[in-house]
Amino acid sequence: MITSYALSASRNIFFKLFKQAYCKEAAPPKQSMLYDASLPFFNQRKQFSQQVTEIKSSDDGHSVTVLWDDGHKMKYPYIWLRDNCRCASCYDSPVATRKFLINDLDLDAKFKLSEQNAGELMFYGTEGHQTIIQSSWLRDKTFGTIDMGPVFDTKLWGADLLSYLPKFKYEDVLTDDEILYRWMQSVKIHGIALINDAPTHDDEELRNLTERIGHIRQTFYGVVFGVKSKKDTYFPGYTSAELPLHTDYTFGANTPGIINFHGLKRAPSGGKSMFVDGFKIANDLKASDPDAHRLLCTGVMSFGLVGFDCGRHFDNRGQSKIINLDKDGQVGKISFSQHARKDGIAKIPMEQVRSFYKAVQKFASVIYAPDNLLKFMIEEGDMVTVDNDRVLHGREKFQTDGSKERALHGAYFDHDEFESRLRILSKQFSKKHN
Template structure:
């Protein structure tokens, strides 16, 4: 009720201001500072009404004007830069209580009510930290300078906020990797430690946590530190051991070739945890490859092979019984690209690549030649990093980016290699990263 009443009062004051201008016949006359709005019909470039609170110079506004023909509002910042904001985008993103539910940080204003060709009746600079827009239907929108600066449409600003939202760009590596090692206890107890872990994981694709109790269940604790784990047909956690009548090739002591996990799912898990509980006395070393780095090599060395692997859809399958019975089918390109042509995800597991292959017969031979080239590159000694996990280690890695494998090991009743594994989705991990960053930046 109060928000509705306030809205009517504000509209009333605006209308009185306009009436005063019309009666006086002096369009450029400024209103007293006590008036909450300073509208000048068709007079778009204005000065600040009052002195703002202190803020960074880059987010202080010098003046503002409306470009009616182009349908942009142009902001001149005190640091000398300029930003353009389309009328329609500003109207769509009005932050008033009637258009935006601040408790949920969600838009209430509907596209059905949006005039995509809207004009602007007036725009003023309330102070160096806020602009106010009067729309043709008399609706008023106010926008803070910091909010606008963060959403600038320049190429540089867009790249900056994308890095902030999705973490720094990948740092590629080969066999020369210096695997990042962090303290498990620090990750659990310190927000700074947890944030460093996730950002390092996003940048390098792999982080080893040390000092973990060598007992089952620690992955559940680690998963809760982020949010929640991914339930799959193998459960929330699963035991990687040499098993009789294994329902997965990982549950043997044989060599595991380089692969990504679970391409048989339409949406493969983004992050994988492996906790070493017992290590074999002989063999069992882990191998990892930066798949994005290898994709870049393939694109440079054999563009046609890269094109084939990024365009041909391959069938994957997984059938069996574990957490429950399952019969999975999916279709993915081996190299999956995003809308900008950058590598988004690698989908490759030779064990679950189906014998069903839904392509014209003449495409089969070229596909195999391209896949052979890709696998040869990923197995090149300059690309493979080998390490040996010890009880008390958890390796966390990007399942979309890294290919991982394992060397053969000797298994017997006395000493058998035992890892516990789990998955998380990148949505959950990146959500925690943003939440941690925001909480650490918030005033104490």
């Protein structure tokens, strides 16, 4: 008769021989706990991790289910675990880059056993490698999703936004990282953020603010561009006429993501700025007129701008849907400009052209509805930051008396720069402000 002690001893000998035969490149950590994929977990339980309470394999060994002590359970493909090994041979931790090449991944590898020690999970499979993964890292991973950093709940808004939108002091944003983080949160949540009390000497104030995030995006407008009345201009924003609501750079493939505006001089009469939440417009249209929404998500319009600026001629052209959906079917970008719209229309059958124009007209109308339109004066020393993929902006016409011209500075930077800076700050402040 074989005793339970003999069976247990036999299992331990099997695990030891398996690891010696197939996992020679790494020795097991001291005081670790060993699990066999073929045996019930509760029969192997000697020491218990504070985080992981159970690791078990699918019948074919191609997936692993991990259970944490808070009840969270997640299933992972074994080859995905192997691909994400964080041992020194597979991953260069100081620079957070892979050494392991996907070409070397054994697609037929199957999970056999595992152990854990001091927050590390070790997985062993038929490919003969000891896969090391931090349990805290794995706990935050949901297979099938892609982590792009901190997620903030988008808040749609209308004409009453100023009654609750936070305002920040220029010097605070420039010198205090926590205030900077809160200001960036406002851009993520509302698509717009406000700063007061900025100096109005020159373009250095706007450069300093933008460079708190990253590098300024230079375009044919220049690095920091001035918005004021000019003669013989190519752009209606450089006149005193009304500038219709629009998103910037619809005529380019690489659209600047964020715009910073800095008020230097206000016009003696008129010139209020206008802003609209394009995401709200898109969602309202989806609810009230699904056919119009569908056409605006389908039809492609052409945009362009031709002129001379910063010492060179340019001929910029672009194409886009007005409502662009992300991979989850949610609105991800608005692209619309009356003054830059050209003649090209694509992806709309001939028999639906009238319906498409009707949908565009409806969009162009509802953005001016009183409940949607936010309108205020950018005073001297004010700064307004908008997400160019979400918020349409424009300006009422204005008049000057010859002694005082309206002057506004602007600067772009890309979403990549913004998101990178936000991830860094989030590691320090997210628990305090989320």
